[in-house]
Amino acid sequence: MTGPFQVTVQPSGRTFSVEPGEAILAAAIRQGIGMPYGCKDGACGSCKCKKLEGSVVHGAHQSKALSAEEEAKGLILTCQAVPQGDVVLESRQVTDESAFPVRKMPSRVTTLEKVSHDVMVVKLQLPANDTLRYHAGQYIEFILRDGARRSYSMANAPHSGPHVELHIRHMPGGKFTDHVFTAMKEKEILRVEGPFGSFFLREDSDKPxxxxxxxxxxxxxxxxxxxxxxxxxxxxxxxxxxxxxxxxxxxxxxxxxxxxxxxxxxxxxxxxxxxxxxxxxxxxxxxxxxxxxxxxxxxxxxxxxxxxxxxxxxxxxxxxxxxxxxxxxxxxxxxxxxxxxxxx
Known part of the structure; x- marks a missing residue:
């Protein structure tokens, strides 16, 4: 397998390159090409789209995200699909202008408020001189010390200054949420990356x-x-x-x-x-x-x-x-x- 390969997304006609062994979605995010997606782990199916031409190999994914029947019909998960050559897809595309750059940055816990028996509202201060630009509805990922990641949607719109609000549900036995509910303190420093996701308001519509x-x-x-x-x-x-x-x-x-x-x-x-x-x-x-x-x-x-x-x-x-x-x-x-x- 040589490469890089070209991916063309119809009906927009947008093209971008994918390195050998790289998943289509990872290449799109890296180059600021906005495509629909959610979990990036083959679990949710949000990135599912139709392959019109070419060949891909899928990484591990759940059958509820992409069934064998769907795969036989040419549907793929871009988060797990690795091209074996040039590929043409059909996908509802988020416009390029909507894809804010993905950034890594430090954050500091400013407040912890337990709002129910199993939900903590965590507010993070972000660097004032290094603005995180995002759409209301997108999410960030915590990068844990062992390299593991945990994803949480931002619960505040981006108009309120250099901070984000997260609503974290306690999953007993969960490495990260156990820490949030038992050991996390104000002023703790956490590394985050974002924004991710294609869940945000489509403002070109006036539909209810x-x-x-x-x-x-x-x-x-x-x-x-x-x-x-x-x-x-x-x-x-x-x-x-x-x-x-x-x-x-x-x-x-x-x-x-x-x-x-x-x-x-x-x-x-x-x-x-x-x-x-x-x-x-x-x-x-x-x-x-x-x-x-x-x-x-x-x-x-x-x-x-x-x-x-x-x-x-x-x-x-x-x-x-x-x-x-x-x-x-x-x-x-x-x-x-x-x-x-x-x-x-």
């Missing part, structure tokens, strides 16, 4: 929006809401935020206040496993189903969904099949844990 969040999937949705408020956007948006119990909606009051400030934002909290002592009188059931109940026709909407893979995957399939949502109008960031990434 469904914002769908489960658990800490609310974090990037919060950033989108802050961005909408900052821009004075008049697009209609309905936020559906789901949790098992009311306490899982850990910034419920913040959302209610934003809905009061933004006349075009409506908020629908949904709880799936309320107990009698919760005295819950709101919507119940699966959060993605609540959207279907309220919007049986989504053909004229955009959906921004974030949270557990089962919620995102179910919403993607059902909104398209049952509600007529155009697949290209479903934007998602599935929160894959380290355990998710290592499933078969």
């Amino acid at each position: 929006m469904i914002l769908l969040a489960s658990g800490t999937g609310f974090a990037p949705i919060k950033a989108l809401i802050e961005h909408l408020q900052f821009k004075g956007t008049r697009r209609e948006a309905v936020l559906y935020w789901g949790g098992r119990r009311p306490g899982d909606l850990y910034m419920d009051q913040w959302v209610k206040e934003r809905a009061g400030d933004l006349p075009n934002l409506r908020y629908v909290p949904v709880v799936s496993n309320a107990l009698p002592e919760d005295n819950w009188t709101g919507r119940t059931g699966f959060v993605h189903k609540a959207v279907i109940e309220d919007f049986p026709d989504l053909s004229g909407h955009q959906v921004y969904a974030c949270g557990a893979p089962i919620v995102v995957d179910s919403a993607r399939a059902e909104y398209s099949d049952a509600c007529g949502l155009p697949p290209e109008e479903f934007y998602a960031d599935a929160f894959t844990t380290e355990a998710d990434k290592h499933q078969g």
Whole structure:
């Protein structure tokens, strides 16, 4: 295998080079070519696209991200696909202007606030003279001392100065989250890299929006809401935020206040496993189903969904099949844990 190889993305006609042994997505990120993606680990399926010409070899990935049947039809995961020659793809492309440079930089923990039994809001100070440019909805990665990485969406829009807010759920036994909940202190220095991800607001559309969040999937949705408020956007948006119990909606009051400030934002909290002592009188059931109940026709909407893979995957399939949502109008960031990434 020689190389480098050329990848052409249709319908845009954009081309870029890929080094031998390099995955298509890694080459795109390295060169500032914006393509859809989420986890970069073959677990979420956000980077899935159609291969029109050429040959690739896939690295390890989960069958729920790319099934054998899909692969036989020519679909690939760009995060795991290594070209064996020149390749032509068909992919919804993020414009080049949207791809901010990926940077590594130090950060300092400024505040730690435990907002529920298993969610910590962590705020990081970034270098004032080395601005991290990003879109509301994107994520950063912590680079741990052993080289391992952990990804978290930024919960604040980029208009609020050189800091980022993260919502970190405790995964008992998790190397990083155990540290966050038991040992992390203010002023701790952590190395981060970003921004990553293609989950951000498409501002060239005036379609009404469904914002769908489960658990800490609310974090990037919060950033989108802050961005909408900052821009004075008049697009209609309905936020559906789901949790098992009311306490899982850990910034419920913040959302209610934003809905009061933004006349075009409506908020629908949904709880799936309320107990009698919760005295819950709101919507119940699966959060993605609540959207279907309220919007049986989504053909004229955009959906921004974030949270557990089962919620995102179910919403993607059902909104398209049952509600007529155009697949290209479903934007998602599935929160894959380290355990998710290592499933078969």
